[in-house]
Amino acid sequence: MVSLHPTIAEVTERIRARSRDGRAAYLARIDAAAGQGPHRATLSCGNLAHGFAACGPADKEALRDGRAPNLGIVTAYNDMLSAHQPFERFPFLIKNAARNAGATAQVAGGVPAMCDGVTQGRAGMELSLFSRDVIALSTAVALSHDMFDAALYLGVCDKIVPGLLIGALSFGHLPAIFVPAGPMPSGIPNDEKSRVRQRYAEGKATREELLEAESASYHSPGTCTFYGTANSNQMLMEIMGLHLPGASFVNPNTPLRDALTAEAARRAAAITALGTDYRPVGRLVDERAIVNGVVGLHATGGSTNHLLHIVAIAAAAGIELRLEDFDALSSVVPLLARVYPNGSADVNHFHAAGGLAFMIGELLDAGLLHGDVETVAGPGLARYRVEARLDEAGGLVHVPAPGRSAALSVLRPVAEPFRADGGLRVLRGNLGTGAIKVSAVPDDRQVVEAPCRIFSEQGEVKHAFEQGELDRDVVVVVRFQGPQANGMPELHQLTPTLGVLQKRGHRVALVTDGRMSGASGQVPAAIHVSPEAACGGPLARLRDGDVVRVDAVAGTLEAMVDAAVFEAREAATADLASHHAGMGRELFDLFRRVAGPATRGASAFDASAT
Template sequence: MNSTIEAITQRIIDRSRNSRQKYLAVMRQTMDGNPPKKRLSCGNLAHAYAGCGSSDKQTIRLMQSANLGIVTSFNDMLSAHQPLEVYPNIIKEMARSMGSSAQVASGVPAMCDGVTQGQPGMELSLFSREVVAMATAVGLSHNMFDGNMFLGVCDKIVPGMLIGALQFGHIPAVFVPAGPMHTGIPNKEKARVRQKFAAGEVGQEELLEAETASYHSPGTCTFYGTANTNQMMVEMLGVQLPGASFVNPNAELRTALTEAAVKYVIACTQSAGNYRPMYDVVTEKSIVNSIIGLLATGGSTNHTLHIVAVAKACGVEITWQDMDELSRVVPLLARVYPNGQADVNDFQNAGGMAYLVKELRLGGLLNEDVTNVMGQGLEAYEKAPELNEKGEAVWGDSFGDSKDEEVLRPVTNPFDQEGGLRVLKGNLGTGVIKISAVAPKNRKVTAPCIVFESQHDLIDAFKRGELDKDFVAVVRFQGPSANGMPELHKMTPPLGVLQDRGFKVALITDGRMSGASGKVPAAIHMSPEAKLGGPLSRVKTGDIVHFDADAGVVKVELSDEELNGREQACETEITQDLGRSLFGGLRAIAGTSQKGATIFDFDAEY
């Protein structure tokens, strides 16, 4: 195994020893003291299965087989979640065929960052992860379930479900995705039309046609943003079946994989005699494997928040420095938009997760001593699923060569020797950047900064023709405590236009950028945030900023004395609501971006 990965893994184990042991102790005590169903009174049980048919009632009543809890993010407005409507019935029928039962434990909210991008609703986005976690826990709190199944896909839903599920880590768990929609217009063409619209070269009708041709049917968006990075993450964690991530909705194999998920989670339950709780699957080693998957595929920067928060939920402490150091030794094996021109369907056709895991294993880049829903080790995860003559999902031989080395490459011939995630530090604070999608010539900018209080101010300045020059945009008061840390993807087209015009531009913000962003160098998640007195609150338009992604430096050319002596700017008053007021308490207790921007104080618990 790669010595650096081994050392970092051990460092994480050592750092997390106390909190992890406390978490495991709580999980084991919960199973011993409150095993599913066994502690429920007759009245409790009667309430819990009153809505079931007579057969399921009898199965649950006997307590000799597994009862599965289903947590679903189904809604039919959002394409990624619409296919989940039929999953509960598939799961219930499969469970019944095995002498078990299944019930929908709860629904969780599923918002789409694509719908709320640049809108007031985006200020609810990050903390919807916390709401999903709590909604997951409420559903599972009935203590009726021997195994849990999670139907979720997109940006905050899967991390939220993971955080909630880990509070029931004594129960086996499996995640079941919906899969990506079929390919629409190329992502490069969509980005081109967006930039032309930003530049005033096409109208709204042309833009809407391009967007509709891209997002056109049920399934996850096809670029490699946060939603699809989620699927990679749970597969690398071992809580999703091998090769389940990127099979299209309505395919026969998609249904067969959902049925197989039922079989495997039942096999992990205590009643099956092969107890494999979630806390044995999500460990320090499997979390490091998920980070390696993130780096090797050039995944979403949102996971610098999500992985930290998920890890904390099971007593594991991950830092950005861990991610940065891992990035230096993990090669980039995939190029999928925005880190290339291919989409996730191309990735799947080239070999997908099976090929990726095989190559990472060949390179000694993964922790092999892990448990997953399939059993022990990672061998099963380098095999692609297929249908047998009975229409069941089976896994055969390890995946062979890449079918397209423009999309997916072997570990001996990577696109880059590094994963492309960097931590940026300087007198403006600490942030992260995904440089794998930024051309080398654009990674270093030294120029006067222009300070904006919102992304809309930047866009308006662009439209007025005020930004045709070299500059570093500072967009502040966008952190968790200020306005909930929204994604600021609407700035990408105008900044991309300016970059294409030959200007040197960069972005520094305490907010987030979309998982689809990357062309323009951006120092994001800057901490401490401006709202909490971070250095960004003291920067003024005209200050010279030095931005060097390769060197990991972001600083303003001012002495500490001058910078610290300036008066702190104030946050702009918010006049809109759209549910924002309900999240005021969450903003007030939000942790820093380096701590995952979570409201949950797992440090106190573990």
């Protein structure tokens, strides 16, 4: 048996020790809920009649009897978003599979699903992060009818899977299986799309050329194929044992995807408290599963948004995860994948090269994952060292993972990684605490020291660039972008502009209390800086021309200003009124007021919020 790497063991034990009281209280709560037995049997006749009034005769009879599992479907379906459009067919597939397994299934409710790709740079983006907490609340409403013995969660993208899981953990006594839709087939190469974006930023490509490139990239139902937050979510659910093995990256509307969806329903029916293999999600998501998720994030070069999301997910299960845990794990987990924006390949190429089955096997063999976790598929993460296939009769089967990568330019073994660490660093200094992802940043750009230029809006950066004001070594500071300021929008629109400056040979970095997206790439970016400027954080004391040092090697984020002078400065303020109304933003005032800091997941459920 492979020994667990000492750092993995040490970090896990540290998390377990600091979480002991919170985790114990959480488990006591879900055990009490489980101890009440199948809740449908406790409903009054009027309650139950309301609950099955719309069902067909066979389902109604099964629900009246109360002895067969009833599965709740919580869906993020809408047909504007490519990633979620395939879910239109899933309730039909799930209900049929449930009936064949002697169970029933009902759509318990829907949750909102917004797309950061549509709202980038728009007012709607300021609702994006808080939509995670709205989704968690919506999930709780969906399950509050007490009609279900397990739940299936249909979601893919950025805030949606984390929100669904936070909501699922509030019903931690119920088994939960996450059911993905899969990525769209590959479009134009990601490098080509990036080139057109940068040419457009320089005024060398027309809007028509840009739209043509974007349309050729985002072209059909399914998840966007770059390795952003959406596909990081799918990796996370699989490596945490909440997907069926091999489910993450199978394309939508294919026989294999349909077979995986049907099998998810059958498996959910098999793991309820009514049977002999009860697997409540609150027990599955423990300290080991959380550490496995962080390891997967590092090994794949995943989205920086999960510095927020995994922290919030862990908190929902009574577990306290900190940024220093990410940092410690990154130091020993090698980067095994190069998927855009950390490479030129997309997730379809990653999957074809061996995908998660190969990667999980490699990490298990190196002692970098907890193999003894419980999963929805059964005990042990080794169950995920397999690929999903269809046999000659069209039935779902699992075959062992390949023994080697089919494309070493995309996926590598632990013995030959792209880099020895996960490429994520925590930054600390007189400007606060933040993080930087360097897996795609050239080695000679991981330390940038230059005069800063300060902005309070990302549109101001683009204007300054167009006026030639940034054509030099510069640290671009975009402040008043934190959760309490304006909901912490992604600043992904800055990527092409800053990328152009870097390609011109300038030493460039970004410092912000906002977010970049899962598509953050080759420009060094110190993000999630906390405390945020709107709460009087140190970024508010910076002045134009101050020299700022972003040092991903030493892990520091410093204003090179005399300490006494810096501390004596009055914190700048910003008029944020225009960000607090319009496009529904006035409805989120409560979320802004109670949001916790980025270091704690920027959650509206954070009791420590200022």
